[in-house]
Amino acid sequence: MKFSLAKKTAIITGGGSGIGKSISLTFAAQGAEVHILDLNIEAAKETVLEIEAGNGRAQAHLCDVANQKNVNEIIQKIAQQSSIDILVNNAGIAHVGTIETTEEADMDKLYNVNIKGVYNCAKACISEFKKNKGGVILNLASVASCVGISDRFAYSMTKGAVLTMTYSIAKDYIKDNIRCNAIAPGRVHTPFVDGFIQKNYPGKEDEMFEALSKTQPIGRMGKPEEVANLALFLCSDEAGFITGINYPIDGGFISLNS
The missing domain is CATH 1.10.287 (Helix Hairpins)
Structure with a gap:
């Protein structure tokens, strides 16, 4: 079966709702054992129930991706159950404002979740991937990481960092058989x-x-399931020759508005 994730274990942050939920459901339907890391544990548990209703396998984990100790403990717990094959860094928060209307507290909050959260999860999983001779990281960036968007100063800054982290990880770990790509959704x-x-x-x-x-x-x-389908391709073996790339999925926003 094309794009099968059978016998693979996937970690999806922010998998309790929105795009993350669709990715969780899609990956489970393709055979992956899905681990959902989310601050909203009730939403994560509801997604697990949906997966299990379709005969899929999933677990929910209460996790603050901005807390490295919390992340490391959960990743290690999952790794004790099975080898980790896929990490989808989907958890993130938004903010509306220019540099003048963005307070220091706003900057700190967005940095901690959108940048440090990706760093924490990727760092923890890369150690496991190296033990397992390979793995896949998919980061959720944004069209805001590629073009200027009004009133999105702090959000754009964090998503730009997600994009450059993607390139750095892909470059540094290509010889370890670790692929790293990004998706840049438009408005979903x-x-x-x-x-x-x-x-x-x-x-x-x-x-x-x-x-x-x-x-x-x-x-x-866009529809969350459309983003999930692209995520599935990039995390599957069929995309084994793809690394260090950012894929816009934006209804033409970047190319037709530039």
């Missing part, structure tokens, strides 16, 4: 988007949803 319709619209545009939800959809040249937002 997730519960986060719905919550953002409801909070900031009460009474105008439908109008703002349509306006945000039209910011993508293709005329709609």
Whole structure:
């Protein structure tokens, strides 16, 4: 079967909702044993139940990716059960603001989750990958890491760092049979988007949803499962010749707006 992840163990951060949930469901459907690391343990457990309802295998782990000790303990626990083959660094937080409206606390919070979180998980898994003679890391970057977007100063900074970390890891560990790539999604319709619209545009939800959809040249937002399908390909053996690359999945946002 093409893109099979049978007999593989995958760790997915932020796998309890949105894009991470779709990646978790997709990977499990293709045979992977999925470990979901999430601060929202209830959401992670709900995803596990969905996976198990489809005869898949999954476990939920309460984890703060910004806490290196927490991350190391969980990765070691998983490694004692089975060899780790795949890490998807999906956990992240957003922020709206220019440099003037971004406070130091905002910068620290985004750095800790979006940058340090990726560093913590990748560092812990690379040690395991080297023991196992190989592995795959997939980082979720953003179109904001590739082009300038208004009012996304801190978010763009962190996603730019995710992208350059991807290139560095791919370069440093290619001889260890460790592949590292990134995905740069445009606007994807997730519960986060719905919550953002409801909070900031009460009474105008439908109008703002349509306006945000039209910011993508293709005329709609992406679907989480579309990002998950790309993630599946990049983490499968069929993508064994691909490393150190960033894949936009953005409805033409980067190429048609530049």
